[in-house]
Amino acid sequence: MSRAVEESNRAMLRARDAMDRAYAQPLDIPALARIAHVSSAHFIRTYRATFGETPHRYLQRRRVERAMYLLTQTDRDVTDICFAVGFASLGTFSRTFHRIVGESPTAYRRGRAPADVPTCFARAWTRPSSFG
Amino acid sequence: MTMNAISRSQIYVLDQDEALDFYVGKLGMEVNTDADLGFMRWLTVNLPGDPEREILLEKPGPPALDPATAEQVRELLTKGALGGYLFMTTDDARKTYEDLVGKGVEITDEPTERPYGIDFGIRDPFGNKIRIGQMFPRG
Numbered sequence: 612m613s614r615a616v617e618e619s620n621r622a623m624l625r626a627r628d629a630m631d632r633a634y635a636q637p638l639d640i641p642a643l644a645r646i647a648h649v650s651s652a653h654f655i656r657t658y659r660a661t662f663g664e665t666p667h668r669y670l671q672r673r674r675v676e677r678a679m680y681l682l683t684q685t686d687r688d689v690t691d692i693c694f695a696v697g698f699a700s701l702g703t704f705s706r707t708f709h710r711i712v713g714e715s716p717t718a719y720r721r722g723r724a725p726a727d728v729p730t731c732f733a734r735a736w737t738r739p740s741s742f743g
Numbered sequence: 744m745t746m747n748a749i750s751r752s753q754i755y756v757l758d759q760d761e762a763l764d765f766y767v768g769k770l771g772m773e774v775n776t777d778a779d780l781g782f783m784r785w786l787t788v789n790l791p792g793d794p795e796r797e798i799l800l801e802k803p804g805p806p807a808l809d810p811a812t813a814e815q816v817r818e819l820l821t822k823g824a825l826g827g828y829l830f831m832t833t834d835d836a837r838k839t840y841e842d843l844v845g846k847g848v849e850i851t852d853e854p855t856e857r858p859y860g861i862d863f864g865i866r867d868p869f870g871n872k873i874r875i876g877q878m879f880p881r882g
Contacts, residue, residue, distance in 0.1 A: 613814050617757070620821035624870055627823070628851045661822060 622647040623661040626654070627669065634673045635697040640666065674698060675711045682720040689716045751787065753799040754827035755820055757869045759786050762800045765868050769846045772798075782806060790831070798829065820870045827871035836861040836877035843875075 626647045630638060643666055644654035658666045674696040681692045690701055693716075698704035708716050756762035766772045766788045775787040775797045787797040803816040819825045833839040836854050840863050844850060851864035851872070862876035 613817070617817055617821040620818060621870060624821065624823045624866075625849070628849065628866060632850060632852050 619657060620661055622649065623658050626658065626666065627662065630666070630670045630673055634670065634677060635695060637697070637699070638670060670697075671707050672711060675708050678704070678708060678716065679712065679719065682716055683723045689720075692716070748795065750795060751797045751799055752829070753801055754829065754867075754871050755803050755816055755825060755869070756800045756867070756871075757802070757817060757820065759784055759800055759802055761868055762786070763788075765848075766798075766800065769843065769848055823866070823870045823872065825870065829871070829873045831873065831875050833875055833877050836863060836875060839875055839877075 626643045629643060629646050640651045640655060644651045647654050647657075649657065655665055655667075658669075662669065664672075677696040678692050681687060681695065682689075685692075687695070693701050693704035696704075698707070705715060708719070712719055714722070763774065763786070767774060771791065772788040773791055773794075775789045775794055776785060777787075778785045784802070786800045788800065789795075789797045803813045803820075804810070805813065808816065816825065820827070840850075840854050843865060849866045849868075851866050854861050854863040858879075860876050860878035862874055865873045865875065867873060
């Protein structure tokens with residue numbers, strides 16, 4: 612019995628790794644279920660029992676996390692980022708982003724300075740300007 | 744008192760022979776010590792040329808752990824939720840990546856250039872996470 616659980620865990624983990632690795636691809640449940648070698652219905656049920664959320668929800672969180680990264684680390688526009696992380700429509704992206712993060716992609720970007728530059732630069736260059 | 748080296752680290756594996764196939768056969772590590780202590784098989788590996796840093800490949804089970812606890816460890820390991828996390832460095836991340844892909848190693852993320860270097864992630868056959876990085880000089 613326990614060996615079966617371990618095999619199932621590894622199959623679910625392989626599918627989760629695929630979402631982490633290939634989040635920008637048009638991954639759907641049948642494709643993920645194939646990676647885990649189970650039927651779609653069984654996959655959704657077992658994944659949720661293993662990791663506490665549905666595979667769909669996990670993939671959305673991964674895509675939103677990557678979008679958060681691109682919003683703060685690059686100057687690509689929001690539409691570009693939406694498609695780059697695997698969303699098929701800007702409406703779905705914006706709704707999902709807001710539900711998970713609590714603010715819109717644009718507001719999120721505005722509220723955060725890009726990392727990886729010295730703090731003195733970030734403070735100087737991202738301070739709201741009262742002139743010009 | 745000054746400690747001066749990290750000489751051994753430990754990860755759990757479900758099967759020590761399968762672990763050797765992976766860590767030696769695919770990652771190219773060397774067996775450092777393989778000793779039957781009776782109560783356990785002491786199995787360590789190291790990277791070639793670096794025998795001072797060993798990884799103990801330990802199988803969870805009695806008598807160290809009661810059977811129920813060992814089952815919990817195995818379950819967490821196979822969910823990828825156990826702490827075992829190895830970081831290794833390479834001279835050429837992209838070449839190492841291609842080599843490991845060719846050997847059928849499971850990739851968790853592909854080589855990415857970051858401020859600190861180029862790195863990618865793989866998973867061992869049991870669920871342990873491994874990162875391999877080509878680090879840029881610091882400073």
